[in-house]
Amino acid sequence: MNGNLVQQISFTWDPLLPDLLWVPSALVAMAILALSLRASVGLPAWKRGLLVGLRALAFALLAVILAGPSTLRTEGREVRDxxxxxxxxxxxxxxxxxxxxxxxxxxxxxxxxxxxxxxxxxxxxxxxxxxxxxxxxxxxxxxxxxxxxxxxxxxxxxxxxxxxxxxxxxxxxxxxxxxxxxxxxxxxxxxxxxxxxxxxxxxxxxxxxxxxxxxxxxxxxxxxxxPRDLAITNLTVPPFGFVRRPLSLQLEVTSRGLPQRTHVATLRSNGEVVATTELHFDEDGRSAVDFEVKPDEMGFHTYDVSIPTPEGDAIPANNQAEVTVKVIRDRTRILQVTSRPSWDVKFLRRLLKTDPNIDLVSFFILRNSERGGQLARMGNLSLIAFPYEELFTQDLEGFDLVIFQNFWFGSFTHYPDTEFVRNIRDYVSRGGAFLMIGGDNSFGEANYGSSPLAEVMPTQIPDAASITQPFRAVLSEAGQRHPVTRLVREGDRNLGRWEDLPLLHGWNPLGAPQEGGVVLATAGAGGPPIAAVRTAGKGRTMAFATDTTWRWAMAGTEGPGAGQDHALFWRNAIRWLIKDAEEKQVQLVLDRENYQLGDPMQVMVRVLREDYSPWANAQVVGRVALLGGGDATPIEGVTDADGQLTVLLPSTAQGTVVVEVDVPDVPAPFGHAEARASISDRQGEFLDxxxxxxxxxxxxxxxxxxxxxxxxxxxxxxxxxxGNSVLAVDRKVESLWNRWWLLVVLVLPLGAEWATRRRMGLP
Missing domain, CATH: 3.40.50.410 (von Willebrand factor, type A domain)
Structure with missing residues (x-):
């Protein structure tokens, strides 16, 4: 029975020599035997064999003793295996x-x-x-x-x-x-x-x-x-997609054991049918099709493919698949208008035109209405007809950024510009970006300080004439950290880079910063502002009160960034204005967009101040929930010294999850960030x-x-x-090498060899 006390005795070895000494000992024994064999040369073969055999037997018995023969006595209870x-x-x-x-x-x-x-x-x-x-x-x-x-x-x-x-x-x-x-x-x-x-x-x-x-x-x-089964075995998308560009979703389906017939796959996005296609299978029961969609906005897009379950399908769960893809901007659409050509216009237009990520629409007005007389008042004098009514009404929302570079509406018309300027103000409030660059047809020279556009500009715009004298652009305290003015990442090197820039000539006076406005640079140390930015409503604006930055692009100028700083500065400005992901104050990043049920989700939140320095100890609150409702998992924490908070969350439910975070200290809507991911319950064994x-x-x-x-x-x-073994409760090892009789057995072959050698007359 289970639990009976039993005793078992077994034979074991407990060597007296360390492992390292066994090989040398064996070599010594073999050498002695070889010498014995050599010393018996001249004797009959049987006598030589007898002498060497007795000595070899003695060595063998010695090896057995040194190996430590022992008995293992085990006492325990008998248990069932x-x-x-x-x-x-x-x-x-x-x-x-x-x-x-x-x-x-x-x-x-x-x-x-x-x-x-x-x-x-x-x-x-x-x-x-x-x-x-x-x-x-x-x-x-x-x-x-x-x-x-x-x-x-x-x-x-x-x-x-x-x-x-x-x-x-x-x-x-x-x-x-x-x-x-x-x-x-x-x-x-x-x-x-x-x-x-x-x-x-x-x-x-x-x-x-x-x-x-x-x-x-x-x-x-x-x-x-x-099993008889129709299964979606794969649904793949690129790592990311582009706005208004074709996005291909590749679908692979297998059919096993079911009657061969045509099936229909339906693609949906946010619950709405996007496309349908028929599935035709080859001899091996495989079918592959491509869906092509054109996402119309940036962000996370979730696509769902489903196939009606045919009769006899043993695994209906694998007839549906879902993926999420992040859609980013393909090319930034920029509208640039200017009252007349200039060196500054030429250099900025060339920079924008040669950037493959920018789709530029540019208009130049060659003569203003006062200089052109009656002819100018009768028609447009740009290189092509200037469709200002369409541009500043129905087409305005199609641009990511609008640039007024030394531009005044009075350059080409006497019609009131109030409606068009108001449209630009509203465009910024809804999320657009606006940049005004100085010149003799800009800022106060064009009376923008009294227009609706002044409501969203970074600073007040005084009604004052331009100042024509050279100056050095000097970074403010905020400008030393802001991404627009970051020519190099290291703060000291960036400050030195600005000190080495060529002088600029002339500027438009700017007033005091408006609410939320940040001055980035001044005309000389402690001088009036020449560069400022602002978040206005859902959009962003920037004022740069001079039209001579083209000097920064001239070859032959001194400094480590000679000839490059012009492009770096304006690219930084554009990225910030269009709210590039890296320039947002609250950034939310998931380690991927598609998860298997049960995989951990890594959520990283980064918070930056207005001047884009890391915001340590910022309170972050948020939630993770299925799209369309359901129980939410809260997110709460405080950023570290680098302005970051990382949270690991379980993926416990199948479907599309929305991750939202808010930073109360950052004004809405810029204190909010959102991401989306798909969690799939599809397993490899269900696919096959x-x-x-x-x-x-x-x-x-x-x-x-x-x-x-x-x-x-x-x-x-x-x-x-x-079926039974012993669960030991006591073990005892008893050595046998120290028994007297074992020593007698060892001495016997040695004594026999000595006696034999004496009888043979050998030493």
């Missing part, structure tokens, strides 16, 4: 292909063999485990008959990982190694063991399972022909739920187990060993 029935609890076991689900077939098998299992329980420590996401023990009375008869073997494991389950058995048994394991599975393993079999066959399984020190017998459940008998067979052969065949095998066939 564990016999483990390991049942696959992954989701593929819920597939219907064998008169019901595979897990149902296991439950019925358990019920039919109740008697066999109770017999095994008398001889072994019978254990049942379900291998899902974790090893879950199942008592005998739980497995039989209740769960078995009701067919309720759990199948909620996200994926099959037989290797992890087998290697975890010893820990689940409290450190005891099982004597026998019967693995009941469909073999649909896509984890390490399955990959090893796919890559290297039985040899790969043997290498991976070498650490298992117990036999694993297997019984496969499921139909080898596989066919059984893998070859994998199970290889596992049994590699571990010395048996392959049980048929649909109703006897579980007793997988039992190995006697």
């Amino acid at each position: 564990p016999y483990v029935v390991l049942i696959d609890g992954s989701r593929s076991m819920a597939v219907e292909d064998q008169e019901g689900t595979r897990s149902g077939a296991v439950a019925r098998w358990l019920a039919r063999h109740e008697g066999s299992f109770r017999t095994l329980a008398e001889e072994y420590d019978l254990r049942f485990f379900v291998a899902g996401d974790e090893l879950a023990p199942l008592a005998l009375d739980q497995a039989i008959p209740r769960d078995a008869l009701s067919g309720s073997i759990p199948t909620n494991g996200q994926g099959t990982d037989l290797g992890a389950a087998l290697f975890g058995l010893s820990d689940a048994l409290g450190g005891t190694r099982p004597a026998s394991v019967l693995l009941v599975s469909d073999g649909a393993d896509r984890a390490a063991l399955g990959r090893a079999f796919s890559d290297s066959g039985a040899e790969g399984v043997e290498q991976l399972s070498a650490g298992l020190k117990f036999p694993v017998s297997t019984w496969m459940v499921g139909d080898e022909d596989g 739920a066919r059984v893998r008998p070859g994998l199970l067979k290889a596992l049994s052969e590699a571990t010395g187990g048996k392959v049980l065949g048929g649909r109703d095998p006897d579980p007793r066939l997988a039992a190995t060993g006697g």
Whole structure:
């Protein structure tokens, strides 16, 4: 019976010499024997053999004594060896292909063999485990008959990982190694063991399972022909897409065991049908199609593809797939208007025109209405007709940035400009960007200080004439950190770079900063502002009160950025104005846009101040929730010294999740950031739920187990060993090398050799 006190005696070795001395000792013994053989030259062969043999026998007996012969006396309790029935609890076991689900077939098998299992329980420590996401023990009375008869073997494991389950058995048994394991599975393993079999066959399984020190017998459940199934096996998108540019979604579908007919796949975005296409399958049951869409705005776009479930489809869950793609701006659309050509206009236009990421629309007015007389008042005098009514009404929203470079509406018309200027103001408030560059037709010279446009400008605009004298642009304290004026990242080097810039000539007077306005540079140290920026409503504006920055682009000027600083400065300005992602005050980044259910989501929030220095200790609050509603997971924390907060969140629900964060200290809407991701419940074994008998067979052969065949095998066939072992409570080692009789045995061959040599007259 289990628990009887027993005593076992076994023979063991306890060497008297360290391992390193065995080889040298053997070499010394061989040398002595060789010398003995050489010293007996001239004697008859039988005498030489007798002498050398006696000495060799003595060395052999000495080696046995030095090996430390001992007896191991073990006292303990007799226990039954564990016999483990390991049942696959992954989701593929819920597939219907064998008169019901595979897990149902296991439950019925358990019920039919109740008697066999109770017999095994008398001889072994019978254990049942379900291998899902974790090893879950199942008592005998739980497995039989209740769960078995009701067919309720759990199948909620996200994926099959037989290797992890087998290697975890010893820990689940409290450190005891099982004597026998019967693995009941469909073999649909896509984890390490399955990959090893796919890559290297039985040899790969043997290498991976070498650490298992117990036999694993297997019984496969499921139909080898596989379930009848229509499955979306792959839906891929590029890493990102572009606004108003074609985006390709590649769909791959397989059909197994179903009548070959045409199916229809439907693509949806935010619940609305975007496209449909027919699926035609080849001889292998495969179909591949491409969907093409054109996202019309930046941000995260989620696309869903679904196929109606045909009759007889065993796995309807794989007939739908969802992906999320981040859509970014392809090319920045900029409208540049100026009252007349100039060096400053030429250099900025050339910079914008040669940038492949910019789509530039530029207009020049060659003569103003006063200089052109009646002819100018009768028509447009730009290089092409200036469609100002369309540009500043219906077309305005199509631009990311509007630039007035030394521009005045009176340059080409006497019609009131109030409506057009008001439209630009409203365009900025709704999220547009506006840049005004100085000159004799700009700022106060053009009376913009009394126009609706003044409401969104960074500074007040006094009604004052331009100042014509050279000056050096000097960064303000905010300008030393702001991304617009960051020619190099290091603060000291950036300040030195600005000090080396060529002088500028002339500026338009600017007034005091308006609410939210930030002065970036002044005309000389402590002088009047010449560059300022502002966040106005949902948009941004910038004032740069001189038209001589072209001097920064001239070759031959001095300084480390000679000839480059003009382009760096204006590119920085444009990126900030159009709210490039890297220039937002609150930035939210996910480590990817598509997750598998259960994968951790890494959410990184970065917060910057108005001058774009890191905002340490900023309070961040937010939430993660499924698109369309549901329970939300809160996000809360404080940024570190670098203005960053990183949070790891579980992906616990399938579908599209929206991550939102708010920083209360940053004014709306710039204190808000949002991202989106798709969480899929699609598993590899659901994409291909066919059984893998070859994998199970290889596992049994590699571990010395048996392959049980048929649909109703006897579980007793997988039992190995006697069923009992001893759980030691006391062990005692007794040495034999110090016994007197063993020393006598060692002396006998030495004495016999001495006596023989004397009789032969040898020394």
